[in-house]
Amino acid sequence: MVREHLTGQRDMADSYxxxxxxxxxxxxxxxxxxxxxxxxxxxxxxxxxxxxxxEIFMPHDEEYFSLIFQTELSVLGVLAEEKLAAYSIIRYPGMEKDNLGRDLNLAEEDLKKLAHLQAIAVHPHFRGCGLQRELAAAHLQVLESSGYEHICCTVSPKNPVSLNNLLSCGFRVRALNPKFAGWWRYILYKNVNWPMTGTGMAATGDETAITCLNIECQRELIQRGYEGYRVEWKGEKSEIFYRKRSTSSMDSSSPFIP
Structure with a gap:
């Protein structure tokens, strides 16, 4: 699904x-x-x-950026006085080997319906302004209007602020694997039918808090069918909270197998 798939999304583009x-x-x-x-x-x-x-941020070269620009609505920017303050990139991996759905045992047919929220970068002067959440929410609307059902992204366990922002947009941690150059990454998943909720959700009785840097314990919980869904800070340390995956009809429709 590339440029021709998105040309019908003029209403989305016209709202900007x-x-x-x-x-x-x-x-x-x-x-x-x-x-x-x-x-x-x-x-x-x-x-x-x-x-x-x-290792928090994996940079891309200009050839990569040029390829991304070939797909409409794939790059969103926030500008201050015509200077770039932040950007967001989405990508459609199709059947490529780096499709994050493979980390989550997504069925082959569903890999074609998956998009990546590939990268969000914010100028240091504009951090703390909520731009990461704004851009993520806007690009999620693009993907929903484009017919993509599954959305994935990656976040470093050493970047709890970005993790918190994405969980607040409704993503959930479904895997924790070594990726780029062996760097650990949360694999976050969101179905477009899920509500835009996350860190604001009330605590449940069946949840476990683990420091974000405790890799092995988190991987064990994920294997047992838990998902990460909110972050809290205790002093300078951040904890991610895991709960048993929901058995609601909405969540059980997900093809992922713990």
Whole structure:
């Protein structure tokens, strides 16, 4: 599913640009074209240079960005005074080997219905403004209107802030595997039919809290049918809360097998 699949989504594109205010600054969210490639690359370089842990963010080269731009509505940007403050990328992996549905035992037919929320980057000056959540929610609407049922993304266990933001958009941790260069990544999954809820959900009686860096205990819980669904901070340490996967009709329709 590439460009031709999305050409019918003009209503979605026509609803942008969208203006909003954060910290007294007027911002504009809009879909970006390939002419913005150098701006994406520059912001990516800045973000990587400020990381306290290099493995938190996997950078891409300009050839990769150019390929992404070939699919309509795949790149969303937030601009402040016409300067790029943040961007979001979605990708349609199809039957490629890196389709994250393979990490979750998704049936082959469903791999074709899966999209990646591939990357979100926010300028250091605009962190804490909720731009990651805004961009994720906007791109999830694009995917829903485009007919994709399954959405996956990855987050480093060393990046609890991004994990919390994505869980708040309704994603759930369904796997924890070594990925890029052996770096550990949560594999987050969301079905487009699920509500946009996550960290705001009430605690349940059957939940287990584990520090985000305790890899083996989390993997054991996931194998036992648990899913990660919210994050809390205790001082400087972050904990992710796991619960037994729901047996509701909505969740049981998911093809994933723990």
């Amino acid at each position: 640009p969208r203006s909003f205010v954060r910290r007294g600054k007027c911002l504009e969210m809009r879909f970006l074209a390939e002419c913005s490639l150098s701006d994406l690359a520059a912001l990516q370089s800045l973000v990587v240079s400020t990381l306290h842990e290099i």
